[in-house]
Amino acid sequence: MKQDRGRWTLAGAILAGIGASACCFGPLILLGLGISGAWIGNLTALEPYRPIFIAVTLIFLGLAFRRLYRAPQPCDEARVCANPKVLRRQRIIFWGVGAVLISAMAFPYLAPYLLGY
Template identity: 55%
Template sequence: MRTRSNGSGSASLVASLVAGIGASVCCVGPLVLLTAGVGGAWIANLTALEPFRPLFVGAALVFLGLSFRRLYLFPPACEPGTPCADPKRLRRQRAVFWIVTLPLLALLAFPWYAPLFY
């Protein structure tokens, strides 16, 4: 049987969230600023990150895949009586995974539905 470390595994969720935000900053950033009433020609400079978008998208998907793998395919094997053996903890981690994943996928898909807002 495989044994794993007792770490929380939230690092891959945080990394995927940061990568997703980085991937969508070129598209969501100007929309948020325009919605807030901030305007100007300098907003066009936010598109300078567009060439890096595929890297951020790839990183976000890799980290989401690692989180899914850890939570669903290979859950940690823990000794009875340790905190990671609690089934409530695994349910909470899975809930947080989906709470992070759904908005992240919406951010990654934003360039496809952005024309509806502009």
Template identity: 50%
Template sequence: MLEKETEIAKARAGDSKRGGWFASCGLAGALLASACCVVPLVLISLGVTGAWIGSLTAFEPYKPIFISVAVIFLIAGFWRVYFHKPEPCSEGTLCARPQSSLITKAALWVGTVLVLLALTINYWAPLFY
């Protein structure tokens, strides 16, 4: 009985790690996708200046690739977090803590917002200048 609980806890911890991994990769892809357009606009709006901000436009040709990769990882992360039904986990393990799930969900939603901003920047960016 104890062996089965240990196996279930390991499987659940692996599921939690995979969901977090998908969320991390989706967020990284979203940051790269928004690096050419959204990030410079936000930095300039906050008063941050410098010649290095103009070099961020070098990411523009790679924007479709970054968006595609980010969307794939975000879809996998949302599926893992919201639709995948893992085995119940044991008390005292990482998967039993709700904070890990909240961080993963927050990363997924922030990544989704960044991808949407990067996709629609041509429509709303002219309002700022």
């Protein structure tokens, strides 16, 4: 049961990160795929909610970090969580997802410097 809670915190962080970067990163991806049109300008409608999505993303990442590093996890020998390889794999996935989410959230702030506009 506690294992499922760890998955939900990471899934929540991923969804909130997608929401935080949807206003700016989404149109760039669509343009890169060759999809264009005047309606792409409407995707910036989520911009006012960006700080909320960023806060939710950071909260979920913090909960996932706490679950993986701070909170002790009592576990029986017969369960999967007793295997140190599973915890190591979860931590690798956490840092990979965290790096992608942080870069996606920082993209609108760094885009003028990276893309020159």
